[in-house]
Every structure is written in structure tokens, then in C-alpha cells.
Amino acid sequence: MLDIVQIPVLTDNYIYLLHDSVSGETAVVDPALAKPVLDLLESKGWQLTYILNTHHHWDHVGGNLELKQKTGCKIIAAHADSERIPGIDRGVFEHDVISLGEHQAIVIETSGHTIGHIVYYFAKDEALFCGDTLFAMGCGRLFEGTAEQMWTSLQKLKVLPPSTRVYCTHEYTQANGRFALSIETDNFKLQQRIIEVAELRSANQSTVPSTIGEEKATNPFFREDSVSIQKNLGLESQSPVLVFTELRKRKDSF
Ligand code: ZN
Ligand code: FE
Numbered sequence: 001m002l003d004i005v006q007i008p009v010l011t012d013n014y015i016y017l018l019h020d021s022v023s024g025e026t027a028v029v030d031p032a033l034a035k036p037v038l039d040l041l042e043s044k045g046w047q048l049t050y051i052l053n054t055h056h057h058w059d060h061v062g063g064n065l066e067l068k069q070k071t072g073c074k075i076i077a078a079h080a081d082s083e084r085i086p087g088i089d090r091g092v093f094e095h096d097v098i099s100l101g102e103h104q105a106i107v108i109e110t111s112g113h114t115i116g117h118i119v120y121y122f123a124k125d126e127a128l129f130c131g132d133t134l135f136a137m138g139c140g141r142l143f144e145g146t147a148e149q150m151w152t153s154l155q156k157l158k159v160l161p162p163s164t165r166v167y168c169t170h171e172y173t174q175a176n177g178r179f180a181l182s183i184e185t186d187n188f189k190l191q192q193r194i195i196e197v198a199e200l201r202s203a204n205q206s207t208v209p210s211t212i213g214e215e216k217a218t219n220p221f222f223r224e225d226s227v228s229i230q231k232n233l234g235l236e237s238q239s240p241v242l243v244f245t246e247l248r249k250r251k252d253s254f
Helices: 035-044 064-071 147-158 173-183 188-202 212-218 227-232 240-252
Strands: 002-009 013-020 026-029 050-052 074-078 090-092 097-100 103-109 118-122 127-131 165-168
Touching: 002 035, 013 035, 013 165, 035 064, 050 064, 050 097, 064 074, 103 147, 147 212, 147 240, 165 212, 173 188, 173 240, 188 212, 227 240
Parallel strands: 026 050, 050 074, 074 090, 127 165
Antiparallel strands: 002 013, 013 026, 097 103, 103 118, 118 127
């Protein structure tokens, strides 16, 4: 089994530590900071093998150099981001495979939030580390890519098995839920999920991971083909990309 430990840092970031107990290999996904990772490694008695970055924003790579210097780990990130990932050792492309002991992740390119954003999909472990591409009930802002690029990227994630756990990098779920409900008031599963999320947050608990199946049922950015959403936007029978573009625009000013 792949051990997955979630570390909440900064205001709303999550760092993930992945550990394979057979080989002893350990990876960290998007270390915003080094200290909380070093502390956890020490308390678990684990040694860091890899850093996996999804994109170059500071709240995803801030701990890179210190972790590399203190642990000798190797840094893996998108080849396209070679110039802007601190300490990168291996630049990867779509469909490249990364091994953590027996566990394998495939790289999926998901430009949109940034150009060069990638995600790591552990198929057998049913775990997706998706950075700032897909969020619980939301998706990343378009800092560099177009709406069409982001939509194309999300389509690659939407087809993953519904049981896949979605480990995104931010706890934005509650605010995302408010927007989702404004777009689709009559979605019963969404209403239910918002209640569950409110309970978790009031107990100061994480709402992440969700699953691809839950996102397909409640995330408006996965539901641009829903008739009720299209109706509410006044965009019936329009192309999915157009509906997605409008959703993203409305969320930006929500
Ligand atoms: Zn980002
Ligand atoms: Fe971020």
C-alpha cells in the first residue's frame, strides 16, 4: 500500500508525502515549505527520494531547494518548466512514468492554470495529485492558458475511474461549493455535499481528497454538459468549451 500523508500549510495549501514501505522510497508533492516536510520525515523515520512538482508557482515549489540540499532528493517536474522549477533534475512529458518502489504514476499534461502544469496519476493506487488544475467543486484560475486548454486538460481527468481520489493542493472547497450552488441550485448531490463540507470545515477538518465520481456529480467545471447548467447560463446546446469558458469567467468575479 502507498502511504499518503496530508500536511496542511500556509493558509489553505496541502503538501502530500507519499511513502512505499517495501522499498522505503518517499516522495513529496508540491512542497510549499521545507520545514513541515522535514519534521514529518523525521517523525516517521522516512528519507526523501523525490520531489514531484505540478507547476512553478511559489506555493508549490517554495521548499524545493532546502529539501534537496538537506535530503539529497531528486526533483521531478514538467520538462516545459525546466527554466522555472528550482533545482529540477528530471523534466517529464505526458505519459512518462514515475516509480516509487512498486507504485507507478503516469504524468498527464494539464496546461491551463499555467502552461506546463502536470498531474501525477497513480492508477493502481487510485490516487491523482492534480495541483491547481482540478479542485474539489472547482478548477484552477487561468493564469497562463486559455479556457479551451483548461477544458481539454480537465477532460483527461474526467475520464479517470470514478473511485480515483482527487488530491488537490488547496482547501478551496467551501467557497467553490457556494459558486457551484449558484450555478446549479437544483442539484441534490451538490446540496448534500455542501452540508457535509460545512460540517467538516466547522470541525477544522480537511475536505480533500474527494473522488472523480463526486466531482462529476457536483463540480460545475466537470458538468459543462449538464442541461440544467446550460439552461441557467442561457447557453443551451452550446459547445462544452463555450459553457466552460462562461463558467470560468463567472467564477472569477463571483
Ligand atoms: Zn498555482
Ligand atoms: Fe497553488
